Amino acid sequence: MRIANHNSRAVLLTSDEAGVDIHTASDGRFGPDLPSLYTEWEAFTAWAQRLSGLAADVAIDRSLLGSPSPAPRQIFAIGLNYSAHAKESGFDAPDQLPPVFTKFVSSLAGPDTEVVLPAGGNTDWEVELVAIIGKEASNVSASNAWDYVAGLSIGQDISERVSQLRGPAPQFGLGKSFPGFGPVGPWLVTVDEFENPDDLEISCSLDGEEVQKGRTSELIFSVPALVEGLSATVTLLPGDIIFTGTPAGVGLGRSPQRFIQPGETLVSHIEGIGEITQTFIAAGN
Known part of the structure; x- marks a missing residue:
């Protein structure tokens, strides 16, 4: 997985140009920011590895990456x-x-x-x-x-x-x-x-x-x-x-x-x- 801090939100990348907002995709279970992911890293990665076929909902703007x-x-x-x-x-x-x-x-x-x-x-x-x-x-x-x-x-x-x-x-x-x-x-x-x-x-x-x-x-x-x-x-x-x-x-x-x-x-x-x-x-x- 590649995970970006995009506009202060955690995004699971589908390519260098696009990704999935983790908080939205998890119905609020994980995120919305990166620090909160690290506190539940094992649970988050187990959830993310089960994902498949989600359409990207974030266009990556490198000027917004932290x-x-x-x-x-x-x-x-x-x-x-x-x-x-x-x-x-x-x-x-x-x-x-x-x-x-x-x-x-x-x-x-x-x-x-x-x-x-x-x-x-x-x-x-x-x-x-x-x-x-x-x-x-x-x-x-x-x-x-x-x-x-x-x-x-x-x-x-x-x-x-x-x-x-x-x-x-x-x-x-x-x-x-x-x-x-x-x-x-x-x-x-x-x-x-x-x-x-x-x-x-x-x-x-x-x-x-x-x-x-x-x-x-x-x-x-x-x-x-x-x-x-x-x-x-x-x-x-x-x-x-x-x-x-x-x-x-x-x-x-x-x-x-x-x-x-x-x-x-x-x-x-x-x-x-x-x-x-x-x-x-x-x-x-």
Whole structure:
């Protein structure tokens, strides 16, 4: 299944252009919004899998798409989870759970957005596979972890490097949480839709130039391993978002370094999910 947050209503997609309003189709049982689906995820998916032959009643307007989890209680972001990215960042690849930080909920945005570049900053790109939790998870083993994942989406962990790295200690959470710095979308794709959810092509381009490309099979800690590692310490809640890490090719790791400029467009793509697009404007415009 592919489920979109369209005009703040949960929509089960029948194509990229159309879908079924879940609240209407379920006679009010589920929805109308996405957060309420996550609180009843198992009941909802059991109901949805029995559906057949429903005519689409929603025309998808991408300008109305929001994050497929618009109100998570927790957002986790994982650093240094691809070996080549760890190397370009000046670190050894982690042999235990990689660095974990947060992006604040106010940074969340939908898939196709306009983002203001902070004045005096160096704003960077980080395309990431996003996992959205479907049911409460505590001390979950990796072998069972996919059962706790509602689905996958695309995220950009947009990062302002000046404030992120300013001393005396790095401010990862703040440097990565300016307004619009957490776009996610274009929709949630349930795990059963993928032939292999652990091996998806991931890429992004800046103004038509491919700047990152890899496969999620290159993750040092896979989605199940991250769910196991995180849930050993914290309780993962329905609707929580995990940004799983970015492959090599970020602007900070280039020589010379390269950062996003006003007027540029960033397009991020993951196989089997789709793409998201961010355009950037200068502060004060």
